[in-house]
Amino acid sequence: MRKNKSDIKKQNTRKEKSNTTKNQLKSDLKTNNKQRNKTSNSSKAKSKGKSFIEFLKAKETHFGFGLFIILFSIFLLFAFISYLKYWRIDDAVVSSGFCNIFNSDTSVENSMGKIGAWFGYVFIKKWFGIGSFLLLIFIANCGLLLVKVRILSFFDSVIYLLGTTIWLSVFMSTIFTRQDTLIWGGIFGWQIRDWLSNSIGNLGLIFILIISFVLYLFAVLGIKLRDVKLIKNKDKESEEEEEENENNIKNAETDEENNEEIIIEKDTIQPLEADENFEIIHKTNDVNTEIKNTNSNEIQLDISENTNKNENTSNIPFIVEEKANTIEDTNNEQPVEHFDINTEYDPTKDLSNYEFPPTTLLQNREIKANKVSREELEQNKDKIVETLANYSIKISEIKATIGPTVTMYEIVPAPGIRISRIKNLEDDIALSLAALGIRIIAPIPGKGTIGIEVPNKNRDIVSLRSLLESEKFINSKAELPFALGKTITNEPFIADLTKLPHLLVAGATGQGKSVGINTIICSLIYKKHPSQLKFVLIDPKKVELALYSKIEKHFLAKIPNTEEAIITDVTKVVETLTSLTQLMDSRYDLLKNAGCKNIIEYNKKFINRRLNPLEGHEYMPYIVLVVDEFADLIMTAGKEVELPIARIAQLARAVGIHLIVATQRPSVDVITGKIKANFPARIAFKVSSKVDSRTILDTNGADQLIGMGDMLYSHGSTLMRLQCAFVDTPEIEALTNYISEQQSYSKAYELPEPIIEDGNKMAEADLKNVDKLFNDAARIVVSLQQGSTSLLQTKLTIGFARARRIIDQLENAGIVGPPQGSKPRDVLIKDLDVLEQFLRNME
Missing domain, CATH: 1.10.10.10 (Winged helix-like DNA-binding domain superfamily/Winged helix DNA-binding domain)
Known part of the structure; x- marks a missing residue:
């Protein structure tokens, strides 16, 4: 039993020892793991820190951040400009805090949105006022420095731009002291101004602003106080200059003798005479500066001027002569032969002495601008507001734009007012104003307002001469520009016939169709040479276009074996239209052979001698077909006229053939759907009913015009009201007489001979x-x-x-x-x- 007890004790002691050793090993392992984790974490932190620093130092980071700063400064620029315009409206939204920006129920007028309005509020109103624009330059300069574009150093930008920002803020706050002008100086400038004025008074504040401004100018211009003192002593020094110049001349003569020895020593090293002269001059400078310290600047300036002259006289002649020789060689060898062979074709060579008609042939009718008196404007405005108020329609803003025929009153209705309510009151407004021709545009495209056009009591006559002398017509680069009239803002309206490409003119009898056609023809004649433009005139009335028969050999085209260039006979009309279709087909064949898509490309190739005339190629002039009273032709000839007109309207644009068709009412029986679809540009003079207006323009409005050249011009989605230019018969006669007296072609431009099938007979x-x-x-x-x-x-x-x-x-x-x-x-x-x-x- 005793042995067993002792054995049990020994076993327990052994177990305790083993447990303690196990615990020690575990604790050692834990400490080692902790140390390893600490070292690994520290190494990871160090590596992360190094990588972040390297990221900040990287050029790509600098470039990206600099680009962001530049774009941000541009954003702020537009935000500030828009804030100055709408700050009274936007402050109610932005002043409540930055969190209100994310509220979807609020809106601002700033073009950069709520964030732009908030930045404008903080920078301009809260901080520096107008001086914030200088702060934008500072921000943009920082971005440019990061992008490696150095305009102004960072230190200079801090001193000049930031300092000027604060100064300008205080200065504007001193000038504008009212509470409603807070945006000019900002709250920051306002507070500094109050602090300074309370401390040193208003005079002290002004004195500090002036002194700081003068010091700023001195710092910018680099002026030092020592330079200011030297300027005061200039008068005394100028008296001593003459005596010192004489002494300098004597010293220079003695110095040349000493310098000759130095030159002889240098001859073995530098044999060039030009270099020796330069060394002489520089060494005399050194001698002079060593001998005399007084007036050394003046001596160096004089000598440097001499050196510049020596350098110019020694270097420039060699350079200029070499360049002149190279230019003469190239001009004599290559370009002369090149231009002899490949000179550009000049289509105006046959009539090289042709002189464009002067605008003095036309009458300069006096146009009294702003004939509408202030009283008339106020009366019409009051009546419009009163009429709308009777129907519980409130207006927040109204503006008047005076035109030659009508005045447009632009109104901004109060929120919640329907546009249709105002549009339905057209007759009531006309009744209150006691005027005809009132037209309501609701809304005006691109403006967000409603326009009410009211005729003027005294109308202006728009003369064609005023349009032809306008810069817009003179500087026009269009292929076929023509002046049509003036807009409601009294601006000349110039259109390009090649972009239309065909024009439909319609309106009741006596409302200005023929005058409009004459205006288009005259403006084209004033712009183009006879070799570049030809007219085919069809006039069933026989009197409207007869005045242009004098310029038959200059500008008119006709079929062979016809006496009159102005076509009045219906049979000749059919032959002429058929001939134009044949010319169109032949021109398309030439374009196909030349590899061109339109007449512009073809003529450029022909002028540059890239097309062979022996293969049938020739210069193509533009051809404008003018048809007056088209309805009469349809009634007499029918399909014989309709078929070629339809083909020309569909296909002739690319080959330079354009149509101008005038009729009273382009109904379906007169102009079919195929023809009408190819007339996107339309002009409507006054008509009698809304049905006729919709027939011409596909919309109402022409029935509300007032006649005498008042018209609506429609092209695509635009609809404009114009006053057509007026040109009288004596003016057209003077124009045609001036052209007919000049040298002309031997005959009129000939169209292809028509091939017309009439049953089994051929022409x-x-x-x-x-x-x-x-x-x-x-x-x-x-x-x-x-x-x-x-x-x-x-x-x-x-x-x-x-x-x-x-x-x-x-x-x-x-x-x-x-x-x-x-x-x-x-x-x-x-x-x-x-x-x-x-x-x-x-x-």
Whole structure:
């Protein structure tokens, strides 16, 4: 039992020892792990700190942060400008705190939103006022420095910009002392001003502002007090200058003898004479500065001027002569030969002495601006406000814009007012104003206001001369610009016919359609050379466009074998339209061969000599087809006129053929849907009913015009009210007489001879008056067994119109067959001997 007890004790002691050793090992492991964790955490923290510092020092970080600062300064600039305009409205939202910015129920007028309004409130009103704009320059300069663009150092920007910001804030607070002008100096400047004025008084405040401003100028301009003292002593020094100059001349003569020895020593090292002279001058400077300290600046200045002269005379002649030689060589060798071969084609060369008509040919009608008196404006305004108030419609703002014919009153209705309520009161407003032609625009596009157009009691006459002399027309770079009239803000309205590309003019009789057409024709004549523009005039009334017959050989185009260029006969109208479609097709063929999409690209290639005239290419002038009283043509000719007009309206834009069609009412039976769809630009003069207005413009308004040139111009989504320019018959006569007295072409521009099928009959060419090249063309066709217009153009080097006329004469003579579309014509005579016998029989 005793042994067992002792054994049990020994076993217990062993267990206790083993447990203690285990506990010690565990504690050691824990301490080691803790130390390892501490070291690892410290190393991680150090590595994170190093990586963050390296991130801040990286160039990419500087560039990105600098770019952000620059963009932020631009954002602040627009926010500040907008805040100055809307601060009275936006302060009610922003002044309640930054948290109110995220409230979706509030809104501000600032263009940069609520955040922009808040920054404007803090910087301008709370801090520095107008001086905040200088703070923007400081912020932008910091961004530029980070982007490595150095305009002003950081230290200088702190001194000059921040200091000037504080000074300007206090200065503006001193000038503007009322509570409602707080934004000029800001609350910060206001408080500093109060503190200074209470401490040293108002005079002391002004004295400190003046002194700080003068010191600032001295610091910016780099003026020192020592320089100011030197300026005062200039008068005394000027008296001693003459005596010292004489002494300097004597000293210079003695110094030259000493310097000659130095030059001889240097000759072995630097043999160039120019370098020796430079060394002489520099060494005399050194000697002079060593000998005399008085007036050393003046001596150096005199000598440096001499050195500059020596340098200029020694260096410049060599450089200039070398450049002149190189320029002369290049000009003599390459460009002269190049320009001899590839000179640009000048389409105006045939009429190089043509002089554009002066605007003095037109009458300068006196336009008394602002004929509408202040009393009339106030009366109309009061009546409009009173009429709307009778229907419980309140207005928060009203503005008047005076035009030549009407005055537009722009009104801003109070919140909660429906626009339709104001628009329905059009007749009531007209009744209260006792005026006709009142039109309500609700709303005005792009303005957010409602416009009420009221006719003026005394109307202005818009003369065409005032439009042609305007900078907008003179500096216009459009291809076919024409002046139409003046807008409601008295600005000239200039349009480009190539962008329209066709124009539909409509309106009741006597409302200004013919005057509008004359205005367009005259303005085009004033802008374009006869070689660049041709008119095809169709006038069923025979009197409206007859004045332009004098410029037939300058600006008009017609079909061959017609006496009058102004087309009045219906049969000639059909032939002319058919001829234009043929010209359109031939021009498209030329564009296809030249690889061009439109007439502008084609003419540029032809002028640059990139198209061969021997292949049928020629310069293409613009052709403007003017049709007056289109409804009369439809009634008499019907589909014979409708088909070519539709084709021209659809296709002729790219080849420079444009339509101007005038009619009284473009109903469906006059202008079909296909034609009307290709007239996006429309002009509507006064009409009698809303139905007619919708027929012309697809909207109301033309029935509310007041006549005498008052019109609505519609193009795309824009609808403008214009006063058409007035040009009288004597002015057109003076214009056409001036042009007709100048040198002209030998004949009018010829259109292709039309091919018109009338049942089984063809329009026969007169075989007695065949072309001079008829026999040569017949021999070419028979020898090659091909009959086509392009073949004759290439072989005979003639234009398309003449080649087409010859091929028609060959067809009527029985030498070639009828046209077969894109295929060449069949040659009916197979042998040259048979052809020669045939030609002798014709003679």
